[in-house]
Amino acid sequence: MDFDVLIVGAGSAGLSAALTLGRCRRRVLLADGGAPRNAPSPAVHGFLTRDGVQPAKLLALGREQLAPYPTVEVHELKITKLHKLAHGFRAEGTTDQGHAWAGTANRVLLATGVDDVLPALPGFRELWGTGVLHCPYCHGYEVRDQPLAVYGRGKAAVGLALLLTNWSQDIVVVTDGPGHLTDYGRQRLRQHHIGLRQEPVARLVGGPGGTLRCIEFTDGSYLERTAVFLHAPQEQRSALAADLGALITSKGAVWVDKNAQTSIPGLYAAGDTTPGQQQALIAAAEGSKAAICLNEALTKEQVMQHKRTAC
Incomplete structure (x- = not known):
């Protein structure tokens, strides 16, 4: 596999997950598909130590803090298709230059968010x-x-x-x-x-x-x-989960279990993509939690593979 984890979406949830996984020394690709939902807002509020920061500035700080971690790559990349493999996933997309891209990952974390209608x-x-x-x-x-x-x-x-x-x-x-x-x-x-x-x-x-x-x-x-x-209706920014057949709730959110995993094994989700309250700080926390669950799942898999090899 090219990466341990492919993170689709570089908002608060995606950046937070990438940071945690980088500290776990996981090979991570963070695919930034464009401006976040809160881009028109003049400020992010209620985010501890960053109350009142501009949305773009918050994301810039997050990307800067990923720089010391050599196993984390961040690219302007829109993922358009996921294929479930026997072990892991194959992803397809386009770069910011319009070039086709493809790669593989053991796990995928969707942090693509929602759009307000x-x-x-x-x-x-x-x-x-x-x-x-x-x-x-x-x-x-x-x-x-x-x-x-x-x-x-x-x-x-x-x-x-x-x-x-x-x-x-x-x-x-x-x-x-x-x-x-x-x-x-x-x-x-x-x-x-x-x-x-x-x-x-x-x-x-x-x-x-x-x-x-x-x-x-x-x-x-x-x-x-x-x-x-107003409480505007929302729709998923990405159809990746639905296209793979993942369970979607009656309110249009991507269902996840207590470990942030969707109904598709190996496919995780965090942030506004999933059910619950929507706030930048909450999304960041969910991204970190998902990353911990991902790392522990990968570690368990590696230990079992090592045990089989040793036997």
Whole structure:
């Protein structure tokens, strides 16, 4: 095999896994397939010792800290196909120059992340990461005590609005048409003085620096807000796991066991690719955990091979 471990994805999870495996003296290829999900955000928050760092800077620091480990290679490489072999995997892809690439690895770790599927309305994509936000834990403090909106419907919108009351007392749920709210849900909004607007939305109007100025409705009225939060649907950035037949959860995440291994033996996953909370620090921790599990699995395999050879 060309490598012990091929890591697909060079965000927080992938970099963290590469660091741990490099310290285990494993032969690692880290395939960087492009900008991470949080690239539009001005800063990463809640990351111990790096609170407020720009996403690109955090990744640059991670790559710099891989340099002392001679067994770790980092390449601009988009993996497009994985083939399960009798022992290990064969990977195919393209380099940043557009050249075909192929290689083999004993194990593969997917850290490819997800993409957010935003509403097809003007302003959502343009203000994503600045005036349109997904995570109160990542961005709530920066818009504290300001007028906020929650875009969404049903139980999820009510839950997000209630969560935001820790950061602001001026919150309006915007359902963009019928909100499908239960009587209990409406009661909870009233109890916490959370407003409700059910008119169809026309667009978001931005202000300086990518901030949100207001939400404009199709009837011509508007609602001034500093930011709008939403739980956008997500889809996997890579189909590699699904193409191999790995188990995908009902929410579209790649299922993993307690050792970060998917339903395909030898194929691991970490970070936003897998179920659970999504935050850069959590992704980094999951990458490190997956790397430890990978190293122990490889060590066990090597010990067994040595035992068979000795016999």
